Amino acid sequence: MRVAFLGPVGTYGEQAALQLIALEGWGDAVLVPQLGIRAVVQALARGDCDAAVVPVENSVEGGVTACLDALWEHPDLAVVRALVLPVRHALVGSGSLEGISEVLSHPQALAQCSQWLAEHLPRALQLPTSSTADAARMVAGSRFRGAIASRQAAVEHGLQVLAYPVNDVPGNCTRFLLLRRGPRAHEGPLASLAFSLHSNQPGALLEALGCFARRGLNMSRIESRPSKREMGEYIFFVDLELPQAAGVLEGALEELGPLCEHLALFGAYPITNQP
Numbered sequence: 001m002r003v004a005f006l007g008p009v010g011t012y013g014e015q016a017a018l019q020l021i022a023l024e025g026w027g028d029a030v031l032v033p034q035l036g037i038r039a040v041v042q043a044l045a046r047g048d049c050d051a052a053v054v055p056v057e058n059s060v061e062g063g064v065t066a067c068l069d070a071l072w073e074h075p076d077l078a079v080v081r082a083l084v085l086p087v088r089h090a091l092v093g094s095g096s097l098e099g100i101s102e103v104l105s106h107p108q109a110l111a112q113c114s115q116w117l118a119e120h121l122p123r124a125l126q127l128p129t130s131s132t133a134d135a136a137r138m139v140a141g142s143r144f145r146g147a148i149a150s151r152q153a154a155v156e157h158g159l160q161v162l163a164y165p166v167n168d169v170p171g172n173c174t175r176f177l178l179l180r181r182g183p184r185a186h187e188g189p190l191a192s193l194a195f196s197l198h199s200n201q202p203g204a205l206l207e208a209l210g211c212f213a214r215r216g217l218n219m220s221r222i223e224s225r226p227s228k229r230e231m232g233e234y235i236f237f238v239d240l241e242l243p244q245a246a247g248v249l250e251g252a253l254e255e256l257g258p259l260c261e262h263l264a265l266f267g268a269y270p271i272t273n274q275p
């Protein structure tokens, strides 16, 4: 089992991948680091890997757009499991906190620590990197550069923890998805889907969402992304909490289908919250 994740070692993606692999019971899994979230998805789509782990949503910064776009663009990929991981960032480096004039990290992580940075390092330049652990790798050996990363990344890349925690919201967490190639399964209490509508008429989205409301299906998330074809044209990404009873989702999708230009169910899957 080759599992693609956002590398290098020490990312939150790696932590999530290890836990998802344990939940699946894949004793023989090998982690294969990739350079970006799109590269993680492509490694799976191309067949270089058997599974992929990607962040889809953060509790503070919202949707990870590269993941949403990739799900829409790859109908051959399925969501098989989700994990909500607590994300507790540290400022890591080799110098002292006072000497830091540049802070490197993944843009999501910089955003999750923006108030802390404004308060404690207001003059430091913020530089984006492809992942938090890549930032840790890049600051190693420098006395004026720090990285926002996990404490594990500090261990992996031989750095000290200069401040912890530095995330603005104590409950900061990120939901990760385990993706595989093949048919999109219906085996859990959470369903993820996306649709684009035929019409841009008043009430078109209300009519579409009525398919869920009338069946008592609770929508736990809705998010729109531009179709990238025309200004003002959107794709709606929806998560639904499914009841025990069989057939409710299928009924909703049957009614929704004719209203949509394109409708994609990414899967119905189990979700684990790590305390």
Ligand SMILES: O=C(O)C(=O)C[C@]1(C(=O)O)C=C[C@@H](O)C=C1
Pocket: 006, 010, 011, 012, 013, 014, 055, 058, 064, 087, 106, 108, 109, 130, 131, 132, 133, 173, 174
């Ligand atoms: O850079 C990492 O460590 C990642 O796993 C990426 C990522 C993200 O893209 O959201 C994942 C979790 C955190 O929210 C910050 C960054």
